[in-house]
Amino acid sequence: MSVFEVGPGGPLRGRLSVPGDKSISHRVLLLAALADGTCTIRGLSDGLDVRCTLSIIRQVGADVDEGSDGTLRIRGGRLHGPDDVLDVGNSGTGIRLLAGMLAGLPFRSVLDGDASIRRRPMDRVLAPLAQMGARVSGSDGSTLAPLAIDGGGLTGIEYESPVASAQVKGCVLFAGLSADGPTTVVEALRTRAHTEELFAATGIDVVEEPGRITVSPGRPVPFDHEVEGDPSQAAFWAVAASIVPGSEVVVQDVYRGPARGGFVDVLRRMGADLYHDPEGGDLTVRAAALHGTVVGAEEVPGLVDEIPVLAVAAACAEGETRFEGVAELRVKESDRIATVEGLLEAMGGSVRTEGDVLVVEGGRLRGASVRSHHDHRIAMAGAVAALVADGPTTVDGWDAVATSYPGFADDLAALRGGGD
Numbered sequence: 001m002s003v004f005e006v007g008p009g010g011p012l013r014g015r016l017s018v019p020g021d022k023s024i025s026h027r028v029l030l031l032a033a034l035a036d037g038t039c040t041i042r043g044l045s046d047g048l049d050v051r052c053t054l055s056i057i058r059q060v061g062a063d064v065d066e067g068s069d070g071t072l073r074i075r076g077g078r079l080h081g082p083d084d085v086l087d088v089g090n091s092g093t094g095i096r097l098l099a100g101m102l103a104g105l106p107f108r109s110v111l112d113g114d115a116s117i118r119r120r121p122m123d124r125v126l127a128p129l130a131q132m133g134a135r136v137s138g139s140d141g142s143t144l145a146p147l148a149i150d151g152g153g154l155t156g157i158e159y160e161s162p163v164a165s166a167q168v169k170g171c172v173l174f175a176g177l178s179a180d181g182p183t184t185v186v187e188a189l190r191t192r193a194h195t196e197e198l199f200a201a202t203g204i205d206v207v208e209e210p211g212r213i214t215v216s217p218g219r220p221v222p223f224d225h226e227v228e229g230d231p232s233q234a235a236f237w238a239v240a241a242s243i244v245p246g247s248e249v250v251v252q253d254v255y256r257g258p259a260r261g262g263f264v265d266v267l268r269r270m271g272a273d274l275y276h277d278p279e280g281g282d283l284t285v286r287a288a289a290l291h292g293t294v295v296g297a298e299e300v301p302g303l304v305d306e307i308p309v310l311a312v313a314a315a316c317a318e319g320e321t322r323f324e325g326v327a328e329l330r331v332k333e334s335d336r337i338a339t340v341e342g343l344l345e346a347m348g349g350s351v352r353t354e355g356d357v358l359v360v361e362g363g364r365l366r367g368a369s370v371r372s373h374h375d376h377r378i379a380m381a382g383a384v385a386a387l388v389a390d391g392p393t394t395v396d397g398w399d400a401v402a403t404s405y406p407g408f409a410d411d412l413a414a415l416r417g418g419g420d
């Protein structure tokens, strides 16, 4: 198991690019696989989660040509059943979106993943897919992965998910592309809009009304897409630059669409000095004194992945920060309520849960030995906290970071060296 050692140090300074957005990367790969023709994709996430989805679309017949500069040319449209199990690795987004796409295609496939994936709830996608008439089942009569899918013969439905989840929305809308009529997803709280945005951008008939998205069956037209920087990765640098005195960091070309920028609003409310340029997408952050805030349950879908690092910001702020309605964190790559608590407690922070509210008291952090629990975002949140701890920190299980941000440690070293 790999270990990353981080000590406190001087300011972070410089410009950097983060990996292409992970949510967008998965979706453009699925769309390219379905398009009848050649698509060109630049700036795809280089994390292992997205590599798994890339391997899977190859296994079902997409022809992928990878240029030395990372540009992908993908010829899709002639998909067939795979010879082997499809391995999503650690990716909840991968398995749920693929379950939707494959449920509509006329062949048998099996989706599986690592130990974390086998624990994560899949009933949230099996239920709507069953309503559409899909034959998708979990392992040994359960609703857990591996998922066996006998695709084809879907009926369009109207579906309101009991959980606010862009993965569920994406799953149902991808299945809807192969249904016999329109499919509508109703959402009480707006979740990230990548599926509907990318459907519209690739010529699919999708209608957005407040709280409702309706897709008609069809296929994308071949497209070119440049994936913008991942706001969830930019959030680590936004917090790091806010809490390390004297820092100034610019994260270039960060996606600015709906339900992804909640962390910017929350940090600003905490007193952070940051600006997300509406034109180019650059996110500029300077160090500032932070104070506590309340993050309401209705804000959570717009920053669900950023809570571990926002909790680090809260631990360095003056006063108390409350994250309300965070029950969904229990079913992420790790139980993030428990793993965030464990991380901050190990570093001398003060943190507690009150039902599904996570409460963090600001104070000082100390260097410690902490664990990733195989969760990339817990590992990176630990590294950010270590920047202001009094003494060195080791993050055990650092290899988890490769699922989404393989270059994180190099980027940190470059920012500590003053950037370029």
Ligand code: S3P
Pocket (backbone or CB within 6 Å): 022, 023, 024, 093, 164, 165, 166, 167, 168, 170, 191, 192, 304, 305, 328
């Ligand atoms: C994602 C949606 C979110 C998020 C995940 C990516 C997506 O999950 O946590 O990292 O790409 O749709 P939920 O939709 O389950 O909240």
